[in-house]
Amino acid sequence: MFRISQYMRELAQAQQTGQWPAASRRGLGTPPGPVVIWNLIRRCNLTCKHCYALSADHDYTGELSGDEVATVMDDLKAFRVPVLILSGGEPLMRPDLFEIAERAKRMGFYTGLSTNGTLIDAPMADRIAAQGFDYVGISLDGLRETHDKFRRLEGAFDRSLAAVRLLRERGVKVGLRYTMTAMNAHDFAPLLDLMRAERVNKFYFSHLNYAGRGNIHRGKDAQFQSTRDALDRLYDRAWQAARDGLDEEYVTGNNDADGPYLLQWVAQRFPRWTEALRERLVAWGGNASGVNVANIDNLGEVHPDTMWWHHALGNVRQRPFSQIWMDTSDPLMAGLKASPRPVEGRCAKCQHFAICGGNTRTRAQQLTGNAWAEDPGCYLSDEEIGLPAGDATASTRRTTILMKEVDHV
The missing domain is CATH 3.20.20.70 (Aldolase class I)
Incomplete structure (x- = not known):
């Protein structure tokens, strides 16, 4: 589960105080x-x-x-x-x-x-x-x-x-x-x-x-664009609630690319807090x-x-x-x-792997028979995950899989 409101409240506090709040020490130990x-x-x-x-x-x-x-x-x-x-x-x-x-x-x-x-x-x-x-x-x-x-x-x-x-x-x-x-x-x-x-x-x-x-x-x-549009709306709503002090909780599940996508959302709007949030998201681990x-x-x-x-x-x-x-x-x-997990394809090459942990493995296993294949449900572009220009192998394979799924229905 990805707790959007937790990070939005931390962001709101950082905006108010000029400092990202310290991590809670609750739960340390075994x-x-x-x-x-x-x-x-x-x-x-x-x-x-x-x-x-x-x-x-x-x-x-x-x-x-x-x-x-x-x-x-x-x-x-x-x-x-x-x-x-x-x-x-x-x-x-x-x-x-x-x-x-x-x-x-x-x-x-x-x-x-x-x-x-x-x-x-x-x-x-x-x-x-x-x-x-x-x-x-x-x-x-x-x-x-x-x-x-x-x-x-x-x-x-x-x-x-x-x-x-x-x-x-x-x-x-x-x-x-x-x-x-x-x-x-x-x-x-x-x-x-x-x-x-x-x-x-x-x-x-x-x-x-x-x-x-x-x-x-x-x-x-x-489809990926619909997912991104929905998350933009969800993140905007969660940010408004955190900024205004509303008692509302927004969470997502079953796609850990939501963490890197929130990082992008913050980088575009509040770039000074990008690295602080990245540390929090890596600690979360996907x-x-x-x-x-x-x-x-x-x-x-x-x-x-x-x-x-x-x-x-x-x-x-x-x-x-x-x-x-x-x-x-x-x-x-x-x-x-395992840490790290033995993921393959674009997941293994992703610059946000430490945040999402390779995402859910079920989709990959159901579509390819290989639980460690790249997640076909990742909606981040090759550029966003840091793949070099011209490295289209993973994207081509993902597109082929998704086209087969459309034919399947």
């Missing part, structure tokens, strides 16, 4: 375990076009029991995992969700809920508020017509927006999640306006990653799959992140998560944990 996104259930009342879990509205056999979940939670706590994001499918369809959440809160985990929002009426909103989730993320992939088409349910937008309002009225910290593709890019600006009109203080912008139905629809991924973010699916399989459901590292029924996570005998995990 690093904690990864943030764990936990798909407790695969069943969902929707069949969204970009679902990485390929969920549908029926039961899936073999899911972890409540007792098994509790055992895994004990191991996660001992492993110093700080955050649990309870997800699905639709997690509200799991009967013991609130018992699991209560245990997580009691054990001291920062506990988030990732939901489509359509099952949240007033009584459910009361229950969520009483549970004390630290954060609830609700997906909106556009305005009414677009969202309902994405979610394949008429009325989904109205129900999800109603859920946002019900939770906000009860003091629950709630945010909007949006995945941009060529099919819904036109609704991005209106969604930002909706966020502010509804007094929601967090917006998560996700790039399409090629997993599950998102892989099926990858040919409809937003893609965290297999390092600082992890996934456990409904069957107990562990993955480097949620977009790697086609690659299992082990199952918590056979080995504790802590052992699976530290095992680098799996070549993918060995590469993800």
Whole structure:
């Protein structure tokens, strides 16, 4: 996750004081375990076009029991995992969700809920508020017509927006999640306006990653210029919020080129802070799959992140998560944990490699079969990443791959 607002607030402080703020020393020492996104259930009342879990509205056999979940939670706590994001499918369809959440809160985990929002009426909103989730993320992939088409349910937008309002009225910290593709890019600006009109203080912008139905629809991924235009708008909005002291959070995910692109944004507008920001971004390090973010699916399989459901590292029924996570005998995990990662092509030659860490590896693996190939979702030009003039091999290969994707759809 790329925390835009964090850097914009630092920039605003630097503009006010004439000095870039010192880095926080919080968390120094032995690093904690990864943030764990936990798909407790695969069943969902929707069949969204970009679902990485390929969920549908029926039961899936073999899911972890409540007792098994509790055992895994004990191991996660001992492993110093700080955050649990309870997800699905639709997690509200799991009967013991609130018992699991209560245990997580009691054990001291920062506990988030990732939901489509359509099952949240007033009584459910009361229950969520009483549970004390630290954060609830609700997906909106556009305005009414677009969202309902994405979610394949008429009325989904109205129900999800109603859920946002019900939770906000009860003091629950709630945010909007949006995945941009060529099919819904036109609704991005209106969604930002909706966020502010509804007094929601967090917006998560996700790039399409090629997993599950998102892989099926990858040919409809937003084109590079649309992505850049959207990020310009997002960065402008985040900067305005930071400058004006608004309590708004803007973050992105699934494309770590967003870090170098922010560096360019700052270099064009506030060049004196370019190097200070570069230091911060290098310290961030980009893609965290297999390092600082992890996934456990409904069957107990562990993955480097949620977009790697086609690659299992082990199952918590056979080995504790802590052992699976530290095992680098799996070549993918060995590469993800390597510093630097063994990326190839234009990623290996990129002057911003220390910032983005080679970006997400899923797109490369899905398109080429090689997890270490250059990321075809990188929207930075050859010039922007420092490739010498005339070195067009990587760009030619990337263009060929993308053209094949268009033919594929």
